[in-house]
Amino acid sequence: MGKHRKPFGQSWRRGPGSAVRVRPLPVRGALRLRRPSDIWYKAALGALVAMAVPDLTLFALGRLDLVLYTSAGALCALYGHGLPYAARARTLPWVVLGMVASLGVALTAASLTTSTALLVVFAALIAAIHKTVCEATRVGPPGNIILTFVTASAFFVPQRLGQVPSHLALTLGTGILAWLVCMAPALLRPQGPERIVVARALEAAAGLLRTERGADGARPAGAPDAWHATAAAVNAAWHTLYEVPTRTPAKAAARAGLERLLVEAESVLGRAGREVAGEAERAAGWAAGRHDGHQYRHSFDDGFDRAFGQSLDQGFGQDLRRFEAERLGGWARALRGGGPLPEVAQVSSSWQVGEKGEAGGERSGVRRPAPGHPRGVRPVLARLGPGSPLLPIGARVTAGCVLAGWTSMALGVGHPYWAVVTAASIYQANTTLTWQRALQRTLGNLSGLLLYTALLPLIHLGHLAMLGLALACQVGAEAWISRNYWLGSTCVTPLALLLSGFGSQLPARALIADRWIDTVVGAAVGLTCCVVVTNRRAADRIEAALERVAAAENAASRLLAARSAPGAGDMEGADGARETGWARDRLTGCLVELREAVEVASGEWWQRALPEERIDHAQQQGHRTLARLVRRLRAPVAAA
Known part of the structure; x- marks a missing residue:
C-alpha cells in the first residue's frame, strides 16, 4: 500500500521534542451528507411496529403515562438488523435484558432518592457503562445512545418502589414483541442479512476495480482507501457467514453459494502481475464471452509490474475492469433483489450434501472460522480488561455527563437528564470525531426544535395526533441519521419532546427552552471533558x-x-x-x-x-x- 493518508488532509503539529503531536479540530466535512444506509428501512419499520402496537393499546386504555416503559422495550427493535437471523435471535435478548436491567436501576434509584445531584451521578455512571459495554460487544448501531436516552430519562420520573416491577414487566413484554418483530422477516427472506453483506462486498470489489490507473501505471490517490474498504467489507462478510448455521444440506448449500460469490469479490484483492501475454490471452477470452471459470485477478500491490499495468490501461485493460466491475455489481443487485443466486454461485448436488466436518456437525462444503478465535463473553471481557483503550472513553463519559448534569442544575433547567444524554451521545472513538458529533448534535437539536415548534398546531389536536407524530419522527430519524447525525437529530429531538409530553404538563415554550439550554451545556461540557481527559x-x-x-x-x-x-x-x-x-x-x-x-x-x-x-x-x-x-x-x- 501507499503512504498512510492523514485524516481530513490536515497536517500534524508536533509538540516540543516531537514526542507528541497537537492536531487542530476540523470543521469541514462534519455536516456533509452521505449515502443513506442500505437497510435503514428495516430498523425503521421494526421500531414502527414495535412502538405502534403497545402505544395504541395504551391510548385505548387511557394510560399514555406509561409510554416511557413500553417505548423502552420497543426501541430494542432498532438493534441487530445487520446480523443473520440465528445470531440476531441470540443477540436481541441480551439487548432487551440490558434495557430492563438499566431501567430497573434507574427506577429504583428514582424511588429511593429525590436528590437531583445524586441522580445525575447515577445516570452518568450508567451512561459510561452503556458506552464501554456496547463498544466492547460491538453490538452495532444504534449503540449506547438508545439505552442511555431511556435510562437517563427514567432516573427523573417520579416513582414508587412498588411500581417498579409492573413497569419493568411492561418493558420486558414490549422487548419480547420487539424480538418477534425483528425475527419476523426470516419467514419471508431467511437469507436476507447474509445476502446483503455479501452484496456489499461485491459492490466494494467493483468500486476497487473502477479505481483506474493513470497512463503511467501509477495508482490513483483513492486506491489505498478502496483497497481497505474492500478488505474490510470482505472480512465483515466472512464473519457474518460464519454466524450462519449449516445443520442441513439445504442450509449448507445456500451458504456455500454465497461463499462462492464472496470468493469472487475476494479474488479482486488477490490480483498480482503475471505475464502480459498470458493476461492478454485470458482477456481476449473474456471479451469473446468464453470464460473458463478462472478469475482475472488484480492487486494494488507495490510489487505490481509497472509495464503490465501500462499495458492493461492501454486498450483492453480499462474495458476489462469495467466489464468485471459491472459483473460483480450485477451479482450484488441480484442478491439484494431476493431472486435466485447467480449461476456462478450454484453448487453441485454432491457438494451440497457434503460430509459432517470437525466442528459440531457443520458441513464440509463451507468455510469455518480459524480455531482458537475467542467467541462469546471472553473477547468482551478481554476488551474491558486493564489497559483497555475503552477505559479512557468510559472516564470521559462519566466526567462529561456528571459535569453537564450539574451545570444544567446550576442554571435552573428542569430536565438535567437531557444534558446528560447530550454529553453521552457526542463521545466517539477520538477527539476529532467527538468534536464533529458535538457540532452535529447542536445543529440537529436546533433544527429539531424548529420542527417541533412548527408541529405545535398538530400536537395540540390531542394524544392520538402526538402518537402519530412520534411514530413519524421515529421513521424519519432512521431514514436520515445514516446520511448525517445532525439530520437524524432533527427528528430525534421532537420525538424526545413528544414522549416527554405524555408524562408532563409543562408548556411547550418551557420544554423548548430547556432542551436548547441542555443541548448547548451538554455539548460544551462534554467536549471540554473529552479534550481534558486524553486517551x-x-x-x-x-x-x-x-x-x-x-x-x-x-x-x-x-x-x-x-x-x-x-x-x-x-x-x-x-x-x-x-x-x-x-x-x-x-x-x-x-x-x-x-x-x-x-x-x-x-x-x-x-x-x-x-x-x-x-x-x-x-x-x-x-x-x-x-x-x-x-x-x-x-x-x-x-x-x-
Whole structure:
C-alpha cells in the first residue's frame, strides 16, 4: 500500500521534542451528507411496529403515562438488523435484558432518592457503562445512545418502589414483541442479512476495480482507501457467514453459494502481475464471452509490474475492469433483489450434501472460522480488561455527563437528564470525531426544535395526533441519521419532546427552552471533558496491532513457503487449503484492526507521534502476503 493518508488532509503539529503531536479540530466535512444506509428501512419499520402496537393499546386504555416503559422495550427493535437471523435471535435478548436491567436501576434509584445531584451521578455512571459495554460487544448501531436516552430519562420520573416491577414487566413484554418483530422477516427472506453483506462486498470489489490507473501505471490517490474498504467489507462478510448455521444440506448449500460469490469479490484483492501475454490471452477470452471459470485477478500491490499495468490501461485493460466491475455489481443487485443466486454461485448436488466436518456437525462444503478465535463473553471481557483503550472513553463519559448534569442544575433547567444524554451521545472513538458529533448534535437539536415548534398546531389536536407524530419522527430519524447525525437529530429531538409530553404538563415554550439550554451545556461540557481527559492508550493500541499483524504475516509467509516447497503436494489438499483460509482470516482481521487503531489515534488532538514508517511497512507486507493467500483460495471448498 501507499503512504498512510492523514485524516481530513490536515497536517500534524508536533509538540516540543516531537514526542507528541497537537492536531487542530476540523470543521469541514462534519455536516456533509452521505449515502443513506442500505437497510435503514428495516430498523425503521421494526421500531414502527414495535412502538405502534403497545402505544395504541395504551391510548385505548387511557394510560399514555406509561409510554416511557413500553417505548423502552420497543426501541430494542432498532438493534441487530445487520446480523443473520440465528445470531440476531441470540443477540436481541441480551439487548432487551440490558434495557430492563438499566431501567430497573434507574427506577429504583428514582424511588429511593429525590436528590437531583445524586441522580445525575447515577445516570452518568450508567451512561459510561452503556458506552464501554456496547463498544466492547460491538453490538452495532444504534449503540449506547438508545439505552442511555431511556435510562437517563427514567432516573427523573417520579416513582414508587412498588411500581417498579409492573413497569419493568411492561418493558420486558414490549422487548419480547420487539424480538418477534425483528425475527419476523426470516419467514419471508431467511437469507436476507447474509445476502446483503455479501452484496456489499461485491459492490466494494467493483468500486476497487473502477479505481483506474493513470497512463503511467501509477495508482490513483483513492486506491489505498478502496483497497481497505474492500478488505474490510470482505472480512465483515466472512464473519457474518460464519454466524450462519449449516445443520442441513439445504442450509449448507445456500451458504456455500454465497461463499462462492464472496470468493469472487475476494479474488479482486488477490490480483498480482503475471505475464502480459498470458493476461492478454485470458482477456481476449473474456471479451469473446468464453470464460473458463478462472478469475482475472488484480492487486494494488507495490510489487505490481509497472509495464503490465501500462499495458492493461492501454486498450483492453480499462474495458476489462469495467466489464468485471459491472459483473460483480450485477451479482450484488441480484442478491439484494431476493431472486435466485447467480449461476456462478450454484453448487453441485454432491457438494451440497457434503460430509459432517470437525466442528459440531457443520458441513464440509463451507468455510469455518480459524480455531482458537475467542467467541462469546471472553473477547468482551478481554476488551474491558486493564489497559483497555475503552477505559479512557468510559472516564470521559462519566466526567462529561456528571459535569453537564450539574451545570444544567446550576442554571435552573428542569430536565438535567437531557444534558446528560447530550454529553453521552457526542463521545466517539477520538477527539476529532467527538468534536464533529458535538457540532452535529447542536445543529440537529436546533433544527429539531424548529420542527417541533412548527408541529405545535398538530400536537395540540390531542394524544392520538402526538402518537402519530412520534411514530413519524421515529421513521424519519432512521431514514436520515445514516446520511448525517445532525439530520437524524432533527427528528430525534421532537420525538424526545413528544414522549416527554405524555408524562408532563409543562408548556411547550418551557420544554423548548430547556432542551436548547441542555443541548448547548451538554455539548460544551462534554467536549471540554473529552479534550481534558486524553486517551494516551490509543497509540498503545497501534503497537499491539502492529505486533499482531507481524505475527499473522510471518505465520502466513511460513505457510506459503511450506506449500511451495518441493514435495509439498500432500499439503495442497483440503487440509492445506483450510490452513490457508484460516491464515487469510487472521491476517485480514489484523490488518483491519491496524487500520482502525491508526484512525482512532490519528483523531486524538494530543498524542505521541505515530510510527508511520512501521505502519506503512506492516501494511505493505501484510497486503502482499494477503494477496498471495487469496490467490491460493480458488474456491470456497478450498477453505473448508
